[in-house]
Amino acid sequence: MGLEKxxxxxxxxxxTEGTISSWLVQPGDKVNKYDPIAEVMTxxxxxxxxxxxxxxxxxxxxxxxxxxxxxxxMCYIEVDGASSDKEAQGDKETVKxxxxxxxxxxxxxxxxxxxNEQPAQTNQTSKKRYSPxxxxxxxxxxxxxxxxxxxxxxxxxxxxxxxxxIKNGDIPTPSSSKEVSEDDRQTSASKxxxxxxxxxxxxxxxxxxxxxxAIAQNMVKSTTEIPHAWMMVEVDVTGLVELRxxxxxxxxxxxGYSLTFFSFFVKAAAQALKEYPQLNSTWAGDxxxxxxxxxxxxxxxxxxxxxxxxxxxxxxxxxxxIAKDITGLAAKARKGKLTSKDMEGGTFxxxxxxxxxxVQSMGVxxxxxxxxxxxxxxxxxxxxxxxxxxxxxxxxLCLSLDHRVLDGLVAGNFLARLKEILxxxxxxxxSIY
Amino acid sequence: xxxxxxxxAVTQALKEEMxxxxxxxxxxxxxxxxxxxxxxxxxxxxxxxxxxxxxTPLAESAIxxxxxxxAMYGLRPVAEMQFADFIMPAVNQIISEAAKTRYRSxxxxxxxxxxxxxxxxxxxxxxxxxQSVEAVFANQPGLKIVMPSTPYDVKGLLKASxxxxxxxxxxxxxxxxxxxxxxxxxxDYTLPIGKADIKREGTxxxxxxxxxxxxFALQAAEKLAEEGIDAHILDLRTVYPLDKxxxxxxxAKTGKVxxxxxxxxxxxxxxxxxxxxxxxxxxxxDAPVKRLAGPDIPSMPYAPTMEKYFMxxxxxxxxxxxDLAEF
Numbered sequence: 001m002g003l004e005k006x007x008x009x010x011x012x013x014x015x016t017e018g019t020i021s022s023w024l025v026q027p028g029d030k031v032n033k034y035d036p037i038a039e040v041m042t043x044x045x046x047x048x049x050x051x052x053x054x055x056x057x058x059x060x061x062x063x064x065x066x067x068x069x070x071x072x073x074m075c076y077i078e079v080d081g082a083s084s085d086k087e088a089q090g091d092k093e094t095v096k097x098x099x100x101x102x103x104x105x106x107x108x109x110x111x112x113x114x115x116n117e118q119p120a121q122t123n124q125t126s127k128k129r130y131s132p133x134x135x136x137x138x139x140x141x142x143x144x145x146x147x148x149x150x151x152x153x154x155x156x157x158x159x160x161x162x163x164x165x166i167k168n169g170d171i172p173t174p175s176s177s178k179e180v181s182e183d184d185r186q187t188s189a190s191k192x193x194x195x196x197x198x199x200x201x202x203x204x205x206x207x208x209x210x211x212x213x214a215i216a217q218n219m220v221k222s223t224t225e226i227p228h229a230w231m232m233v234e235v236d237v238t239g240l241v242e243l244r245x246x247x248x249x250x251x252x253x254x255x256g257y258s259l260t261f262f263s264f265f266v267k268a269a270a271q272a273l274k275e276y277p278q279l280n281s282t283w284a285g286d287x288x289x290x291x292x293x294x295x296x297x298x299x300x301x302x303x304x305x306x307x308x309x310x311x312x313x314x315x316x317x318x319x320x321x322i323a324k325d326i327t328g329l330a331a332k333a334r335k336g337k338l339t340s341k342d343m344e345g346g347t348f349x350x351x352x353x354x355x356x357x358x359v360q361s362m363g364v365x366x367x368x369x370x371x372x373x374x375x376x377x378x379x380x381x382x383x384x385x386x387x388x389x390x391x392x393x394x395x396x397l398c399l400s401l402d403h404r405v406l407d408g409l410v411a412g413n414f415l416a417r418l419k420e421i422l423x424x425x426x427x428x429x430x431s432i433y
Numbered sequence: 434x435x436x437x438x439x440x441x442a443v444t445q446a447l448k449e450e451m452x453x454x455x456x457x458x459x460x461x462x463x464x465x466x467x468x469x470x471x472x473x474x475x476x477x478x479x480x481x482x483x484x485x486x487x488x489t490p491l492a493e494s495a496i497x498x499x500x501x502x503x504a505m506y507g508l509r510p511v512a513e514m515q516f517a518d519f520i521m522p523a524v525n526q527i528i529s530e531a532a533k534t535r536y537r538s539x540x541x542x543x544x545x546x547x548x549x550x551x552x553x554x555x556x557x558x559x560x561x562x563x564q565s566v567e568a569v570f571a572n573q574p575g576l577k578i579v580m581p582s583t584p585y586d587v588k589g590l591l592k593a594s595x596x597x598x599x600x601x602x603x604x605x606x607x608x609x610x611x612x613x614x615x616x617x618x619x620x621d622y623t624l625p626i627g628k629a630d631i632k633r634e635g636t637x638x639x640x641x642x643x644x645x646x647x648x649f650a651l652q653a654a655e656k657l658a659e660e661g662i663d664a665h666i667l668d669l670r671t672v673y674p675l676d677k678x679x680x681x682x683x684x685a686k687t688g689k690v691x692x693x694x695x696x697x698x699x700x701x702x703x704x705x706x707x708x709x710x711x712x713x714x715x716x717x718x719d720a721p722v723k724r725l726a727g728p729d730i731p732s733m734p735y736a737p738t739m740e741k742y743f744m745x746x747x748x749x750x751x752x753x754x755x756d757l758a759e760f
Contacts, residue, residue, distance in 0.1 A: 015611060016608070016612040131720060132715050132716045132717070132718050132719075133716060133719040136716040136717070152759065153760050156760065158719055158760070159687075159717075159719035160636070160687075
């Protein structure tokens, strides 16, 4: 014994419902398959609905004049004994007739939910697949996408994820996750250079570690982040050379260390920076920070290493004091004794490229500073002066500047002032103490 | 406001327009005494007589041709193709004459004709009673194609079509005729041709569709709302020319777009919608534009299982919507 449903049949094209005009059976009536059980009226036809089974009518699900949609229940019928197990389980008749459909629905509604819960935690393969909308929003709001967990399939970050973050004002910016982005940069700085480069017989492979690696990273960072501009002035330092040469032997004897030309240039740079603090500054994304202290990095090379220790408060020091600092820092660098304190806090860099004989060079700015000054070799040249040739000591000063922070005008003024200071250094006016 | 069925909205619109303007008349196979095979013209013959409700021979090119001629002389014919599938013999009249007359005559002549035709499947109608034919006409400037989804839209847009001074193809989904009911105002109103309509506001995914599929999408959206998926549904209403502004706005709103039609997939209305979106919305898109459509086979099969496979339904739409929401 089992219950079956009889549903409203499709009674013609475009007919979606039928109205029961009269029942031809009552509960308890025995009917044979194909016996008419009701008269139904539709927009198009009046028809008799036949029974789909042989059995006993159990319950009528609608009254006369009720309108029933096609496929909806009309009545229950108890099917005679011969009905199979399948029908016996069909006790819950609501499930029964829809069997096929129900089966389909369960996997449809559950499977995606399962799929969603399990792989979502492990599978992040789409995390870095950004849609145009996501890229646009990330750019407009300066959002660091590395910091966001995507709610989309396989960890994809959806536009909605970003819209929610923006709405909540909880935006992870690139600066708040600097370490992550620096790691990224590190890999990007070293990776491309290794790709597609073959080692031939006899080549020597030098592993990039320690200071070399740091230099590489800093240089990549400086050149990729900072828009460099470059300018050069030629300075007549005949007076300075006379001054220094007249003092150097005595100085060495008295003080125990050399009075280098470079000390004069560092002093002059510190003085000019005091007057042009724009060059003594740092680009900080949405602002420019102008430094009060004038701490000058100087470049000290040692074999294949390069250090940039700092002369602190150079503007407060005499030429002698600067010469002393330079000597001390250079000695420490050569012995590998520089501490991180010696290297910290630089606000501007003066690079003594002239010591290698260079007469012109384009410095890479020491990130995050705004400029670097290259002091080239002093060269004796014939120069027109007051209508006649004279032998003069000439030097080129090259300045690389962060064009985000500085423009040609202020940099030019700085160089002009520096030139003026240097050209006025001579025995008559300049004291090294 | 009265609740009426989709087909009652057709009948009301015809009746009221015929009462309002004596230039309006209907013609078609069985539209007179029989009142139309679907009963769309029920009662018109009795009210307006045989001069304004013309039973025609089984010759669709003649139905269209007579309509065009009458329209060029100032009448406002409403021709019925008994099934959209039967419109093919009239294609030359519609495309070569009706669509081009105003342009060809430098504005001297026009064809203010409406052609109504029931389209669509899911009614066990098989090959010649189930087709969607809108794509055939959807690259013919000069024509307008209206495919409403609700009784309100049917009435407002059919009236607007009849009053329009150029030919309008008005496709009615035959399964919607008695399946879809809705409120319709008692007073006279028209709706603008060429304007899409937002049928549901949502923020997660956008569904753009037309005709009966609007209801499938609405049903699916209600189910998905329980899962927290909030769908935005745009009903194109006019499928040619398309309401580009509304399409761009709806697509940009969520960046995830599902396009649904029961027509074959390739070369259909939604393909053009997809092109509009890709031309205009690149930086708003968060997922590939998805098309859900019938398979590219010649027509809807008769066997119920096969018909079910071909025909769009709420389950298919729901599955595609969920899939897109999860992307």
